[in-house]
Amino acid sequence: MFPFTQLRTVLLAFAIPAFLPAVALAQSAEREVDVELVLAVDVSRSMGAEEMDIQRRGYAAALTDPQVLDAMFSGLTGRVAITFMEWAGDGNQHVVVPWREIASPEDAQAFADLLLAGPSYNMRYTSISGAILTATRLFDDNGFAGLKRVIDVSGDGPNNQGVPVEEARDLAVGNGIIINGLPLMTTGGFYGRYSIPYLDRYYVDCVIGGPASFSLPVKSWEEFPEAVRRKLVLELAGHAMPESELPVVRVAQEEKTDCLIGERLLLQWDFNDR
Numbered sequence: 001m002f003p004f005t006q007l008r009t010v011l012l013a014f015a016i017p018a019f020l021p022a023v024a025l026a027q028s029a030e031r032e033v034d035v036e037l038v039l040a041v042d043v044s045r046s047m048g049a050e051e052m053d054i055q056r057r058g059y060a061a062a063l064t065d066p067q068v069l070d071a072m073f074s075g076l077t078g079r080v081a082i083t084f085m086e087w088a089g090d091g092n093q094h095v096v097v098p099w100r101e102i103a104s105p106e107d108a109q110a111f112a113d114l115l116l117a118g119p120s121y122n123m124r125y126t127s128i129s130g131a132i133l134t135a136t137r138l139f140d141d142n143g144f145a146g147l148k149r150v151i152d153v154s155g156d157g158p159n160n161q162g163v164p165v166e167e168a169r170d171l172a173v174g175n176g177i178i179i180n181g182l183p184l185m186t187t188g189g190f191y192g193r194y195s196i197p198y199l200d201r202y203y204v205d206c207v208i209g210g211p212a213s214f215s216l217p218v219k220s221w222e223e224f225p226e227a228v229r230r231k232l233v234l235e236l237a238g239h240a241m242p243e244s245e246l247p248v249v250r251v252a253q254e255e256k257t258d259c260l261i262g263e264r265l266l267l268q269w270d271f272n273d274r
Contacts, residue, residue, distance in 0.1 A: 029143065030143060030144060030145040031081070031101060031143060031144050031145065032077055032144075032145045032146075032147070033077055033079050033081045033101065033144050033146050033147070034075030034076060034077050034078070034079065034146065034147050034236075035075070035080045035081070035146055035147070035148045035149075035150060035235065036080075036081045036082075036099075036142070036144050036146030036148070036150070037081070037082045037083075037150045037235060037236065038082075038083055038085060038135040038139075038150070038152065039059060039083070039085065039152050040085050040086075040131045040132075040134075040135050040151055040152060040153045040154070041059070041084070041085070041086050041087070041154050042086075042087060042088070042126070042131075042155035042156055042157075043087065043088050043120050044088040044089070044122060044123065044124070044125060044126045044155070044156070044157065045088070045122050045123065045124050045125075046126075046156055046195070047122050047156065048122075049120075051221065052122065054221050054224055055120075055224070056116060058224045058225040058228045059084065059112075059115060060112035060115045060116050061112075061225055061228075061229075062225065062229040062232050063102075063108050063111055064105070064108050064109055064112050067229065067233050068229060069105055069108060071232065071233045071236040071237045072102055072236050073103070074237060075147070075236075075237075076147065078103065079101055079102060080102050080146075081102070081142070081143075081146065082097075082099070082100060082102060082111060083097060083098055083099045083100070083138060083142075084097040084111075084115055085131070085134065085135060085138070086120060087127070087131035087134065088125060088126065089123055089124050089125030089126065089127050089130070089161050089162075090125065090127040090130040090161045090162035092123040092124075092125070092130070093130060093131060093134040094121075095138070096114075096115060096118065096120075097111060097114045097115055099142045099143065099144065100114075101144070125160060125266075126157045126158065126159060126262065127160070127161040127162035128155060128158070128159040128165045128168070128207060129159050129162040129163045129164065129165045129168035130161070130163075131155075132151060132153065132165070132168040132171075132172050132179065132207075133162075133163070133168050133171070135151040135153075135172075136168075139177070149176060149177045149178065150177070150178045150180060151172060151177055151178070151179045152180050152181075152182065152231065152235060153179060153180070153181050153207060154181070154182035155183065155184060156183075156184040156185075156187070156199070157195045157196070157199070158196055158199065158202050158261050159206070159259075159262045159263070160262035160263050160265065160266040161266070164260060164263075165206050165207060165259055166206055166259050169206070169207060169208075169209045170209070172209070172210075173210045176210075178209070178210030178211060178212070178213050179207060179208050179209050179213055180208055180214055180215065180216075180234075180235060181203035181204075181208045181213075181214075181215035181216070182215070182216055182217075182218060182227060182228070182231060183200050183202070183203040183215060184199075184218050185197075185199050185200060185218060185219050186218060186219070186221050196261060196262075198257065199217070200215065201257045202257050202259070202261070203217075204257075205256050205257040206257060206259035214234065216230065216231050
């Protein structure tokens with residue numbers, strides 16, 4: 001009779017070869033793409049129905065634009081994977097279009113059609129950190145293996161709920177994810193109690209991160225469709241973009257932007273309203 005330890009060794013010797021194909025199969029189940037892209041779009045209470053419609057239509061138009069399509073198919077594999085998520089306060093994130101592979105103009109059109117199929121609903125507060133953390137988790141077991149993973153965050157105000165935005169950014173970047181920004185400075189000079197006039201600097205100092213990350217501010221809603229198109233071309237292009245050519249906003253200033261300004265404004269106004 002075999003001693004138990006010897007029997008276990010024999011069983012493992014037979015089990016390991018049988019296990020290896022399963023591991024290889026699981027790994028091969030991930031489809032290689034040039035870019036995995038999370039489009040994370042702000043639907044906080046400051047966004048009206050018209051603004052949310054502009055955002056959905058802007059992204060749908062950009063995803064089917066010829067220059068964006070050329071960028072999508074210009075990489076090594078000739079395909080990308082994209083998902084679209086709307087977000088507001090901490091815990092308020094909603095995936096509108098789940099991960100889809102885009103390898104043809106027809107795939108892009110199908111994604112755009114899904115994006116326009118349902119309504120947007122705005123929610124309270126602004127948690128950029130919550131959006132980043134949720135987007136980071138969306139990469140897990142999504143069926144794709146991207147040569148580059150990108151979170152594209154657009155929003156019209158600073159983080160005012162959830163963990164500090166720098167902590168979320170650093171966690172994502174530490175996991176090899178690039179974060180790009182689209183700060184929406186579309187108030188026409190009117191800033192509410194929770195907004196700031198230097199959102200472009202805030203995004204550079206507090207939100208974006210990773211190799212060749214960039215922020216592309218939007219000064220009016222008329223600029224939005226073109227800004228989205230340009231941003232997607234930069235994110236999806238198969239070749240690396242020299243940093244000197246990226247529209248990164250870097251305003252010379254003596255001190256770094258206060259990355260907790262949104263939380264401070266929220267506390268200030270909540271205290272004054274008591």
